[in-house]
Amino acid sequence: MAHKETTGSKFDIIAAYKSFVNDPDISMPVAAMQSLSELIAQTEVATMFELMEAVKDAATRLKRHYSHNSVSLSAGCDVFYQFISSLRDFGQDFEGFKSHIIAAVREYAQNTKQVKDTIANHVDAFIQDDSVILTHGYSRVVVNALLMAHNKGRRISVYVTETRPRGLGIKTHEILTAKGIPCTIILDSAVAYTMEKVDIVMVGCEAVVESGGIVNAIGSCQIAMLAHAFHKPVHVLAESYKWTRLFPLSQYDLPTHNDHILSFDLVSTPPTSGTNSPLPGTPRRHHPVLRTSDTMPSLLFTATSVPKVPPQPSFSSSMSNVMPINQAGRNPEVDYTPPEYITLLFTDAGILTPEGISSYLVTMSLRSES
Amino acid sequence: MSATEPAGPALEDASNPQDGVQTRKQLTKAERRELQERQRAAKAAATASNPSNKSQNQKTPQSQSNKQPKKDPTSVAGPSGSSATATSGKKPTPKPGRDADKIAPGAGGMDKGDKIADLETQRRHQTRIFAHFASPKQDAQIGAGIKGEIHPTIVRLGRQFADMKIVGANARCIAMLVAFKAVIQDYVTPPNQTLARDLTQYLSPQISYLVSARPMAVSMGNAIRELKYHISVVSIDVPEQDAKDHLCEQIDTYISHRIVLADSVIEEYAMPKIQNGAVIMTFARSSVVERVLISAWSRGKRFSVKVVDSAPLSEGRKMLSALLKAGIPCTYLLVNGIGSLISTVSLVFLGAHAINSNGSVYSRAGTALVAMLAKEHSVPVLVLSETYKYSNNLQLDSFTKNELAALSDTLQPPNGQGHLLSQSSLQIINPLYDLTPHTHITVLVTEVGLIPPSAISTLAGLRDKDKGLQLAV
Secondary structure, rough: OOOOOOOOOOOOOOHHHHHHOOOOOOOOHHHHHHHHHHHHHHOOOOOOOHHHHHHHHHHHHHHHHHHHHHHHHHHHHHHHHHHHHHHOOOOOOOHHHHHHHHHHHHHHHOOOOHHHHHHHHHHHOOOOOEEEEEEOOOOOOHHHHHHHHHHHOOEEEEEEEEEOOOOOHHHHHHHHOOOOOOOEEOOHHHHHHHOOOOOEEEEOOEEEEEOEEEEOOOOOHHHHHHHOEEEEEEEEOHHHHEEEEOOOOHHOOOOOOOOOOOOOOOOOOOOOOHHHHHHHOOOOOOOOOEEEEOOOOOOOOOHHHHHOOOOOOOOOOOOOOOOOOHHOOOOOOOEEEEEHOOOOEEEEEEEEEEHHHHHHHHHHHHHHHH | OOOOOOOOOHHHHHHOHHHHHHHHHHHHHHHHHHHHHHHHHHHHHHHHOHHHHHHOOOOOOOOOOOOOOOOOOOOOOOOHHHHHHHHHOOOOOOOHHHHHHHHHHHHHOOHHHHHHHHHHHHHEEEEEEEEOOOOOOOOHOOOOOOOOOOHHHHHHHHHHHHOOOOOOOHHHHHHHHHHHHHHHHOOOOOOOOOOHHHHHHHHHHHHHHHHOOOOOHHHHHHHHHHHHHHHHOOOOOOOOHHHHHHHHHHHHHHHHHHHHHHHHHHHHHHHHHOOOOOOEEEOOOOOHHHHHHHHHHHHHOOOOOEEEOOOOOHHHHHHHHHHHOOOOOOEEEEHHHHHHHHHHHHHHHEEEEOOOOOOEEEOOOHHHHHHHHHOOOOEEEEOOOHHHHOOOOOOOOOOOOOEEHHHHHOOOOOOOOOOHHHOOOOOOOOOOOEEEOHOOOOEEOOOOOEOHHHHHHHHHHHHHOOOOOOOOO
């Protein structure tokens, strides 16, 4: 879905992004940074101001295009913007400025493996011999850390949730078992059942937010809350480019939330008694939205994106084990885990508590402002 | 010119808080009690010889008789003073008022107002454990014993503070800074002195005067520190008028940047958190919250507000009328009603007097209740505050530092409860502030963004380090 830019220049940020994100080693935020850097390389503008504007413009278009899952992408764009606005020593040397950025981003993209290794080294001491780890979905950083521990001879076993609807946990299972680590896929709903057998919970994330909480694949918040209830530590592995100055007050305050998620179908006749619908002028907190149509954002949940899972033997053949498409569209893709359920965050900037994240972010942003 | 004239040397100690505190510290408890007995006896003698001194017991704001402050040894001049008075207060020692009563029984005794006022004195010094709370000052006590020239603007401001005509951290700070501009402009450097060194000393009694009217607000303290810094760096070569103009400009910049513009930025940060259809709860009156709500409404957001209020100041009414004037649908309730409504609330906006280093918020009494209840019901609590209200203090409860409101406001005679005031076993406490622990606050909305309460100390440390200022506790 390539659309031409309205600003007049010929650079297509969406197409550039898509080409970069195809690389399996490159995550969404890094691909965003690479595509913005490509914009700078190809731009025809001659002043700093115009350049910043062009970057801001492109970032907004990227974010809007991927609005259903844009948190990590936003984080990447914001980090990039902050990076270029903090570069002071170039003065009038515009070409030098541009080439510095391009070189920096290229190095950054090449070093993503190094960043993951740094994080794996930090978390190494926390993965003990003969421990059971629970993880969620597919996170390159987590898999890297587990493989590193395994290669050092530590005996670990891993539970991974199926992570519906995308089923990315299955990918984690494939990779780990191929390397010889015992791994079992558990149902998303079996986390409470499994938790007492678990020693630590280790997850990646899409983004780390200002409050010290994280945004990750749907289901992460539940796992963290259960781990908290069972007094199991929750360790989050996050590269520093995933940190964003967002501050969600609740799940519905996330930028990925919209009125369609968790909305109800308006069935044939509207309720006449009015017990469920709000009286005009008396809004209720988090009142569910009644929708009259089944329209859903076009990128969510096409039939092909719902993975095929092996048929469960105990279900009757007439019942499908995948929810209808129009229902699937009403479900969120990411959730917000508040900082009180997170034990530690392992980043390339060090091991931090959730409270420490904000101190770090505030310091960084004040430095770039001054 | 000092605002009070002590009647005689015997009473000088009592009505002179500054000197008195110093002397008192050196006396033992027994010695202090003895001194007090002597003073009381002297006063009784003076009253006996001068029946017109009975007027000292009346609580008239425009009291002309500044000669004998009503609450002589019982005024809360300092911790050492109060504990002495409090201990002696427990004994049924005759009070000056009662002496006057005995002395002039034919004059119809004291009228009810006198009796209430007198009992108020007694009661106050019976509340020993709260003796360290500052209490509202009578006319005669403002500026008692402060040596030095007090500028008329400051005198007026002190009166306004004491009468609670100007309330709120921002309002008081701005009023004080504006008054200081007048003081600075009228200041003349004495010969053989430099402005940079002398002006600070000149300002000290002015500040003490304001503090004697009402305890210093954290916002005021921070502003004064900033002002003193700017005064200290004035170059000796700068002509006096230029220096004065420069300082006034600094003051204007401080108000503009740290308060007015900061409020605009806070507005921008808070705006996305207000959804259409939201039900917002707020407490008493915060200038920042009021501004944000009115601005959001004018930008087309549609929401409703529940204004929670409490006695005795009922500041929520001012908030309510401002919001209603803007066209915002409001509900008004007292703090005891919040339990019933909290399940309908989507968001709580609160203001602050000060933010402490551990992220706890010191604000109007009742704020902690609202925040606590909201947290229990998973309602996000947003505290809107500029960064200049940060205090390096570490406060763990509402008890170690607080201020009392005027007693008579709590049990108004018109309600028919006036007779309760005459009960000697009744103690009345009316704190003005309370502390909300950081765990009950979801986010602090400041001009540097939305930050969790625990991060405020980093921020403050950074900001002032850049300027080379040391944060005093």
